[in-house]
Amino acid sequence: MSETITESRPAAGDATGSSSAGGWPALVWWNPVSWPVRILAPLGYWVSTRLIMIMTVFQTHENSNGEVHRLYQAWAQILRHGSYPIGDPTWQYPPGAAGVILAPLAVPGVNYVQGFVVVTLVADLVVMGALLRYGSRPERSLAGAWVWLLTLPLMTYIPYARYDVIVSLFAVLALLWLQRRPWLGGGMAALGAMIKVWPAFAVFGAPRGRSLRSAALGFVASAVALVVIAMALFKGSFDFLNGQGNRGVEFESLPGSILLLAHQFGYQGSIAYRYGSLEIVGPHVETIGKAMLVLSVVGFCWLLLWRLRARTFSDATPADAALAVVLVFITTSRVISPQYLIWVAGIGAVCLSFKSTTQRPIVGLLVLATAMTTVEFPLFWQDVIAGKPGFDALLAARNLILLVATVWSCARLWRATVTRGSRRGLSK
Structure with a gap:
């Protein structure tokens, strides 16, 4: 089955890479007057x-x-x-x-x-x-x-x-x-x-x-x-590898936010500063941390399967795939810091620079997740740590949005590159 690559190129003779098509005037980037x-x-x-x-x-x-x-x-x-x-x-x-x-x-x-x-x-x-x-x-x-x-x-x-x-x-x-x-x-x-x-x-x-x-x-x-x-x-x-291996479950991660909510129903756990982040300390945390590592492996196995099965590559596919991979990395991580949203903002911005992107609705969800993250940190940081139910629920909702965005991103990437490619192969 052959691989299909669809690509759009700028018009010939456009030395600046700018467009004069569709009524847009040509840009001269070194001349702000233009x-x-x-x-x-x-x-x-x-x-x-x-x-x-x-x-x-x-x-x-x-x-x-x-x-x-x-x-x-x-x-x-x-x-x-x-x-x-x-x-x-x-x-x-x-x-x-x-x-x-x-x-x-x-x-x-x-x-x-x-x-x-x-x-x-x-x-x-x-x-x-x-x-x-x-x-x-x-x-x-x-x-x-x-x-x-x-x-x-x-x-x-x-x-x-x-x-x-x-x-x-x-x-x-x-x-x-x-x-x-x-x-x-x-x-x-x-x-x-x-x-x-x-x-x-x-x-x-x-x-x-x-x-x-x-x-x-x-x-x-x-x-x-x-x-x-x-x-x-x-x-x-390579001394940095020692610190990575000892990290636990940070309270802003997906399992961490669930444990925060469980605390409202009697879970005996606390938050402690360890290895550069605030981690959950309590029953079952070590097991949950190992389970997240397993989920990371499963997620990346799926991504490798996508890489092997993908047949139709548009000009947006590298950016779309990068967003899906980073979302898998974030949602299965034992740590989710607020600055991780900067990562997806950058990749999401590249995705939307292509009209052929499959990730437009996912980027919208990520902008919403970013706004919710700011409410959690830095605006009401102490309230979240103190275990106030409304703010813990907000953090869990933010993580649910990230999870939905991850699954949706992967599904849209698969449909655009694997399913569509399979249909084209059958029609030949």
Whole structure:
């Protein structure tokens, strides 16, 4: 059975990759005077909302920049002396994270927290610019850029107080470049994966053939080069694996939220700070944690089956597949942190940059889940921890939406690439 690849390409002679079809004027990206309202409007919205987000980072609330100030800055002081934070259970990141943690030190004239915000702001701007430029091409859409613009402010200060926007930058660029320059897309995915693992999934949905081989080669070559550099510059490059293996069930995860609700009906458990997160401590937690690992394996086995069975690849398939994989990763994880919603915002934005995407309703659910997450954290964080029933129910509802989004995403991906491909094969 042959594989079908459907792809839309910009019109010949369009050097900027912009569209003049359908009445749109041609864009000259280096000349702002030529930019139409459809480009200027999101730029204006970005400036307005990001100013507010920056203000929230520096508010007096203790959690606003506490992680950057207490953790990231302390790690930076260790890293600058040639060693990873060996023995620190909160250091659970691959070797490439050193570059992100050290980057704020290179920003002149500011302290560490301010430098971190500057670096994250630049990453945010690059993501938005890439989505605007890509969405202006033929058979593309600016809906993806608006998803990114609208979703991040829903999280108040979180995007600029964690480094997940920077990681999302590499995943977004990987997906956008995978079609035309697969080797570069694979390299970008490797850069992101060396900071946090999940951007590796950007190449999971690459169509078979030369594109997949080129993306895999770019990924492997970049990953090996980064590991060699990290091992040459720092001691303890793989010490982060010790912290990952000991993690328990965090209370914001799917099973964690169920245990919070069970506490209302007599479950004898409590919340304790361990390994960098607030985990459930109580009966059956260890068994539940092992069960989640089994579910992760089952989920990825299904994804591998999809990879083997998929026959019809559109230009949106790599992004659609990446969103499905990351959702499986999140919903079966023992830990769900608020910043995980930044991941799906970035991938979802790329999905909606393609008119052929299958994930449009899923992205809508994820925007709703993001808004609900902000109510849980940071707005009513203490009430959730205190076990107030309404807020625990809200957290469980958020997780139910994530679960529905995961199943729906996988089902739509399967129907578009496997079922449709099978029908085409039978009709030949």
